[in-house]
Amino acid sequence: MTDQAITAAPFVARESFIELGARERARALLDPGTFRELLGPFDRLTSPWLPLQGIVCQADDGVVIARGTIDGAPAVVAAIESAFQGGSIGEVAGSKIAGALELALRDCENGRPVRPVIVFETGGVRLQEANLGLAVIAEIQSAIVSLRRHVPVVGVIAGMVGCFGGMSLAAALCTRLVMTRQGRLGMNGPEVIEQEAGIDELDATDRLRIWQLIGGAQRVASGFADMLVEDDASAIATAVHVAFSQGVASPHRSEAVQRYLDSLARIDPATVAPEAMRAVFRPCAQQDACDDPACGQHAAPQANREESQ
Amino acid sequence: MNEAPLTRGERWMRALAGEPATPAPVWCADAPLGGTRTRFIAVVPDERNRFVRARENVVGLEQGWLLARAVRQAIDEDAASARRRPIVAIVDVKSQAYGYREEMLGIHLACAAAVDAYASARLAGHRVVALIVGPAMSGAFLAHGYQANRILALDAPGTMVHAMGKDAAARVTRRSVEALDALGETVTPMSYSLSAFAKLGLLDRLITDVDADAPTAEQIERVRDALVEAIAGIDGSERDLSRRLDNEAARSTRAASIEVRRRLAAQWDAA
Amino acid sequence: MEHLTFEYPAQHVVTSRAHVGVVGSGDLEVLLWPNDAMRTQVAVQTSVDGYGHIWKSVLDRFFSRFDGAVRVEINDFGATPGVVSLRLAEAVEAVQAARDAGGAADPGAPR
Numbered sequence: 001m002t003d004q005a006i007t008a009a010p011f012v013a014r015e016s017f018i019e020l021g022a023r024e025r026a027r028a029l030l031d032p033g034t035f036r037e038l039l040g041p042f043d044r045l046t047s048p049w050l051p052l053q054g055i056v057c058q059a060d061d062g063v064v065i066a067r068g069t070i071d072g073a074p075a076v077v078a079a080i081e082s083a084f085q086g087g088s089i090g091e092v093a094g095s096k097i098a099g100a101l102e103l104a105l106r107d108c109e110n111g112r113p114v115r116p117v118i119v120f121e122t123g124g125v126r127l128q129e130a131n132l133g134l135a136v137i138a139e140i141q142s143a144i145v146s147l148r149r150h151v152p153v154v155g156v157i158a159g160m161v162g163c164f165g166g167m168s169l170a171a172a173l174c175t176r177l178v179m180t181r182q183g184r185l186g187m188n189g190p191e192v193i194e195q196e197a198g199i200d201e202l203d204a205t206d207r208l209r210i211w212q213l214i215g216g217a218q219r220v221a222s223g224f225a226d227m228l229v230e231d232d233a234s235a236i237a238t239a240v241h242v243a244f245s246q247g248v249a250s251p252h253r254s255e256a257v258q259r260y261l262d263s264l265a266r267i268d269p270a271t272v273a274p275e276a277m278r279a280v281f282r283p284c285a286q287q288d289a290c291d292d293p294a295c296g297q298h299a300a301p302q303a304n305r306e307e308s309q
Numbered sequence: 310m311n312e313a314p315l316t317r318g319e320r321w322m323r324a325l326a327g328e329p330a331t332p333a334p335v336w337c338a339d340a341p342l343g344g345t346r347t348r349f350i351a352v353v354p355d356e357r358n359r360f361v362r363a364r365e366n367v368v369g370l371e372q373g374w375l376l377a378r379a380v381r382q383a384i385d386e387d388a389a390s391a392r393r394r395p396i397v398a399i400v401d402v403k404s405q406a407y408g409y410r411e412e413m414l415g416i417h418l419a420c421a422a423a424v425d426a427y428a429s430a431r432l433a434g435h436r437v438v439a440l441i442v443g444p445a446m447s448g449a450f451l452a453h454g455y456q457a458n459r460i461l462a463l464d465a466p467g468t469m470v471h472a473m474g475k476d477a478a479a480r481v482t483r484r485s486v487e488a489l490d491a492l493g494e495t496v497t498p499m500s501y502s503l504s505a506f507a508k509l510g511l512l513d514r515l516i517t518d519v520d521a522d523a524p525t526a527e528q529i530e531r532v533r534d535a536l537v538e539a540i541a542g543i544d545g546s547e548r549d550l551s552r553r554l555d556n557e558a559a560r561s562t563r564a565a566s567i568e569v570r571r572r573l574a575a576q577w578d579a580a
Numbered sequence: 581m582e583h584l585t586f587e588y589p590a591q592h593v594v595t596s597r598a599h600v601g602v603v604g605s606g607d608l609e610v611l612l613w614p615n616d617a618m619r620t621q622v623a624v625q626t627s628v629d630g631y632g633h634i635w636k637s638v639l640d641r642f643f644s645r646f647d648g649a650v651r652v653e654i655n656d657f658g659a660t661p662g663v664v665s666l667r668l669a670e671a672v673e674a675v676q677a678a679r680d681a682g683g684a685a686d687p688g689a690p691r
Contacts (some may be wrong), residue, residue: 003504021602023633041611048565052496053583056627056655058603059611065573083604091498095569096469100572103577107464125447125472127481134447134472135511136508136566138455140552141421141496146426166451166472172421177422187417187448190405195477196407212410224415256426257377264370269359269410277413289416 006186014232018158018182019025022081024063025119028233029077029156029240030068030205039064044201045299047090049069050130061092065100066208070115071241072233074107076100079119082161088126089167094136107148115244116147123189124198137166142172146272148252153178153266154243156214156236157183157225173254177225178236179216186214187227222274225255317443317521318401318469322351325399325530325536334358335375342395343537349384350376352453354415362408367450369406373419380426384433395436398427398456401443404474406505420452425454431575436543438536441503442521445470449491459513459539459542462503463532465521468563470506510559514541582629586639588620590649598674601667607658607665612671615649626656634661642668648675 010028020028027035039045041059048056062084066077066147077099080087097118104114125133144153154175157163163171171177179185188196190204205207212224219225227231229239263281315323322329322336326349329336334355339348352372354365363369368376380396387393405411405420431437438453439445441462445459450470462468471478479486493500497508506512516535519528553559553568597613615621620643624635638661652671656664 036579038573040610041598043572044611045565045569045572049496049498052581053492054601054627056427056581056625056657057600058609058655067579068576081602081609083602091563092565092569095566098574099570099573103549103573127473127478128496129498130471130472130478131500131506131509132449132563132566133471133513135509136456138424138451139550139553140450141424142428142456145425146432146549167447168417169421169424169448169451172418173417173425185417186412187405187420188412193407193412195407197409201362202405202409202412213409222415224418249349252424252425254377255429256373257381257422257426260415260419260422261371261374261378264414265376265412272410272413281415283595295427 001064006196016231017232017233017236018160018180018231021120022062022121024080025158026079027238029117029119030066030070030075031072032199034068036067038067039099040064043128047092049091049132053128055128056062059218061090061096062087064094065096070117070244071113073113073244074114075143076104077117077118079300080121080290082121085126087122087161088124089122089133089137090126090129091132091136093126093142094133098139098143100144100253101140101147104151105143105147108142108147113151115154117154117156117159117240118170120163120167120171121161122163122165122167123161123169131198134166137170140170141173144170148173148175148231149248152244152246152248154178154240156240157185158231158236159216160197162186162214165291172224173250173252174248176227176246177219178227178229178239179219180229180231181211181216182231183216184214185219192236193229197265218274218278221282222278275280314400317488318351318353318366318399319525321352321399321401322349323439324524325349325397325533331375331379332361334369334372335379337379339394342377342397342533343540347395347396348379349397350453351381352402352449352519355380359412360406360408361480362411364404366401366443367404367406367452368402368423368452369408369411370414370416370419371417372406372420373423373452376423377426380423380430383435384426384430387435387505388414388433393433394426395438396430397536398439398454398457400439400441400445400450402446402453403444404446404526405448405452410538421447423452424456427453430456431456432548434545436540440532440536440538441468441470442468446474447472451508456550457519458543458552460511461514461535461539462506462512463518463519463521464503464515465519468503468521469501470503471501475501508562510556510563511553513551516580542543582624582626582632584626584632584635586622586624586636588622588643589647589649590615590618590620592649594648594675594679596678598671598678600670600674602656603655603657604664606660607660608667609658610667610671611653612650612675615651619637620648620650620651620652621659622651622654624654624656626668627642628658630655637661638664646672648672650675
């Protein structure tokens with residue numbers, strides 16, 4: 001998959017995806033007129049833990065689950081609302097995502113494939129719910145590993161919060177990741193690294209350096225994400241369609257153990273830099289094919305396997 | 310051999326499985342447990358790790374991929390066999406590795422690879438048990454232990470499960486450490502105590518009266534028995550983590566998690 | 581965190597519901613739905629203590645102009661009176677639009 005295979009509409013016609021809230025993002029990714037929200041605000045499933053700490057709840061706990069179709073096929077979108085508590089994952093928020101993936105899995109196992117999309121806009125575990133946030137993220141991860149055998153699990157990281165913490169592991173388990181340049185994908189936020197390792201390790205205020213390290217363009221170029229798309233709602237929706245049409249992946253990025261160990265072995269930690277590591281890492285992360293004749297690690301294309309279920 | 314005292318991970322790996330077959334930072338050994346060949350895996354310090362920020366008992370780049378390799382090797386070797394060996398994750402990990410190189414080279418994916426491997430082992434029919442002998446923190450625990458069918462822990466100082474270390478958490482929430490401890494008494498998921506973790510329905514067994522730093526032979530034997538019992542209790546058909554919500558503690562403390570799933574199922578198909 | 585309640589007389593029935601906003605810093609969410617009784621009842625959860633009189637002033641003014649019989653839940657994270665009024669207006673506009681369209685409620689009203 002090449003970068004920028006998806007071109008956006010002329011600038012004046014674009015609608016920023018980044019500026020949309022979670023609900024509108026889910027709506028934008030589903031076929032027009034098919035959006036149907038589950039466990040919306042009026043269901044009032046809110047955090048049992050935030051009021052104990054004097055924190056006002058959001059009625060949907062910061063996650064929107066919506067069913068509909070994508071390119072005519074049944075789908076479910078889980079979109080995280082970053083405006084509420086930084087998109088952090090608490091018991092209810094995470095259970096909504098895990099529960100939706102578990103139901104999609106159940107349908108897939110019964111011969112009714114459901115296309116899952118996760119819009120990652122999160123700092124990770126909601127500290128005010130610590131151990132439950134962590135536990136539900138483990139449940140989300142488990143569901144993705146099971147589900148992606150049946151149908152691609154597609155992740156979208158648009159920004160401006162990006163995808164961090166335990167949810168970055170969930171993103172890495174997805175079949176395919178769609179990112180914008182503004183999006184970031186990393187395990188530990190820049191502030192945390194500066195705090196734990198010192199400002200010489202990473203200056204959290206150096207925005208350019210951070211995006212060069214973990215921004216969408218860098219992640220796609222180094223093979224940690226698959227599609228780099230302009231911040232335009234219809235371009236991102238198109239990229240999601242394409243991601244599904246490519247079918248189930250084999251092997252997944254997270255299964256390519258020896259290839260990544262080999263890549264790490266070729267790296268000199270003292271001198272490695274973002275630009276230079278791209279060439280070392282990217283060929284081995286190509287899931288369906290690469291142009292390195294020496295690679296020889298790709299399975300035959302699995303396109304349309306989903307449709308044959 | 311260095312002079313430093315053994316870490317909990319090192320000590321319990323040796324006690325339960327003997328000499329590891331692989332070097333630091335990921336020790337791996339197959340050893341009998343209750344008469345069954347069992348794979349034991351531990352993350353241990355590696356003072357010569359090429360990644361300077363990953364030399365302690367943390368899950369960094371190499372640790373993540375090596376964990377995945379240790380688990381996948383067992384899956385591959387047993388794939389053709391009727392017997393899938395149990396896998397015991399000995400958990401003593403204080404955090405993921407924090408570093409510029411770690412982020413550049415995809416530590417999030419390295420950890421995900423370990424998550425994937427353990428989950429895949431479970432899906433392939435291996436019985437996976439996590440034995441917490443020290444800290445089981447954050448992304449490191451997600452990678453090494455949290456995908457297990459069963460979670461056991463030693464009731465000992467320094468053994469804990471949490472999303473963030475106490476000092477950092479105190480800073481972020483702008484409280485004192487004492488206030489944080491007090492908060493943990495009313496807000497169960499915020500607590501650092503293992504009995505609170507058990508109340509969430511996530512801990513299958515808390516093993517008491519064990520000296521985690523210098524166990525006697527009798528204590529080691531009791532831990533082995535607890536592992537054997539946990540493994541025996543895992544039904545061959547148990548492939549997912551749904552059991553975590555299907556117990557008395559969870560019905561009480563994780564009622565919201567259960568209610569979310571119930572209502573999602575009810576609303577899943579259009580009326 | 582404070583919990584405040586207010587009540588106002590109402591003159592007409594409302595048949596749809598609306599949800600607007602997010603509980604982000606300086607913002608609020610509003611859930612608004614039909615009340616069985618011919619009066620309006622408002623419940624506010626706010627992260628900022630001590631502004632009950634400002635809430636009263638803002639809500640008194642708003643519901644002096646809108647007399648539909650509704651129940652309202654507000655989850656507030658430090659919004660200014662201007663933003664509160666704006667969100668309330670958005671919510672009311674959504675139910676009025678639904679009424680004018682003759683259709684059922686759209687609980688997924690845009691934020």
